[in-house]
Amino acid sequence: MANPVWHTELQIRLDLTRPDLGHPDMPDLWERLRADKREPARRRGLRCAGICWDRGVEAYMYLRERNGLREAVHLSEAHQQLHFTPTSPEHKAYQERLVRTAEEAGHRAKTEVSSPGRRIRSDVLIEGAGGIVVRGEVQVSDVSAPNIAYRRRVGEELGYVQIWHTDKRDLSARSDTWWTRADVLPPEAILGRRDLEIRSGFRRLTWDRCGVLRGLPCPDRRSGYCGGLHPKHEPAAIGLDSLVRGASSGLLAPIEFQLTPTSRIHRIWVTAADRDRYLDGGGPASPEPEAAAASHASRGGPTCRPALCVGGCGRTVSLLDSTGSRRCWHCTQPARPQRPAGSCAWCGSTEGVRLYAAGRRCRSHTPAALAEAEEPGRDAYCPPRICWCGNCPHAGARQARDH
Known part of the structure; x- marks a missing residue:
């Protein structure tokens, strides 16, 4: 099966299995694309639109013809190997387990679902209660931090509730996404009916009164005590099936926990009640109303709480722009002019193109x-x-x- 190709300049998808590449309105397109071989391959604008595209990898290609067969070849051997990485039996078993758990709870679930625009592909996508969409990602092999950051960011933009599950200790120790970890198990045990215990990733939030009995200085003042309540998280027991059912029904939720605004971000799973209490308190180290009155502190929320961009893009911003309004960097950029169809891709001219x-x-x-x-x-x-x-x-x- 020929690999699909995307032409960045023409903004078209090339189907090498068809003589006209899927564009009958552009005769001799194959010969035209291979005409000028003096141009460096990276500047010809041909990218892999298959697995590399799904994984967010910018993989360039070039065209060739061998024994009468048309081929699109990756420039990088590392990108080529992405197409031959087999799915492990453990990975398949976890996918089947997530789908089975979701369907038994009354939800719809599918495997290997590509997002709009083919930006990412989810291992499992669950349509939960109340419009909740849960994205399950199983990672039983090593993966780079930039790859995880890109896939997590796209999932956030799409509004997915994300479960990232692994059996590797080094991955679960990172805070680049909401990792949950279980023991290393064979496929037969993963597919069994016994609930798999989550070793890390699910926590319970508690609030301690800031005072002498706490034994620690105030995280806000870095010294002394304020008399308010400060949150902290502790390990809690839960099974993988319970996590999937709770996430799909809205009873469990992922949060980004910070003890102070400058401390490390912990991405953890908590109950919906703990999440609401944590967010209602304004985030890190925000006392409850009763504690605020006792310490003569302001009852209002923190003034540095991020707000939505007024440009309507849905991003959160915490700083004012030059006009004095809350607008993100993307909405402050001037609109790019639209070039006429058939114009020069370099300068936009329409003469002699x-x-x-x-x-x-x-x-x-x-x-x-x-x-x-x-x-x-x-x-x-x-x-x-x-x-x-x-x-x-x-x-x-x-x-x-x-x-």
Whole structure:
């Protein structure tokens, strides 16, 4: 099966299994894309639209033809290996377990679901109660921190409640996402009916009165005592099935816990009641109303609490922009002008534009012009010395349809 390819300049998807690449309105597209081989492969704008795309990897490709078969080849061997990484039996067993648990609880669940735009692909996607969408990710192999950060960020933008499950201690010790960990088990035990105990990732929140009996200085003042209540988290027992059912029904929720605004972020799972109490208190080290009255502190929430961007993008901001309003960086950028269809991808001109391997270019920005080299045939031919348009002025120009 041929690998799907995305052309970044033309904004089209190429299907190598079809003679016209899936675009009958663009004749001889295959020959045009392979015409100018002097252009570096990374500047031709061809990217893998398969597994690399699903995993958020920017993998460049080039086209070739072998024994009459058209192929799209990765430039990097590491990107090529992503297509041959087998799914372990333990990974498949965890997927089946999550789907079974969700369906027995009355929810709908699917495996290997791609997000809109194919930005990420979820191992399991559960449609829970009240419009809750739970994304289950199983990670039983090593993975880089940037990869996890990208997939978690996209999941947050899509509004997913994310369960990241692993059996590796080094992964569960990180705080780059909401990790839960169980023991290393064979597939038969994972698929069994006994609930798998979560060793880390689920916590119970408690609040201690800030005073001499607490034995620790106030996390806000860094010294002394304020008399208020400060939250902390402690290990709590729960099973994997109970976690899935609770997340799908809204009884359990993930939070980002900070003891102080400058301390380390802990991404943990807690009960919905603990989450509401934690957030209602304003986040880290915010006393309850009763404690605030006793310590003569303000009853209002913290003034540094992030607010939604007024631009309507849904992002949270905590600083004012130059106009004095809460607007994120993305909404302060000027809108990019829309170029007319068929214009030069370099400058936007519509005069003398032709299709090259690097996209549509005018005469001033052809690959040869940018390289300060002479045009093939002194601009008398379509590149490379074969006429594609049928209007070349030179009488000896060979026509592409004859080859």
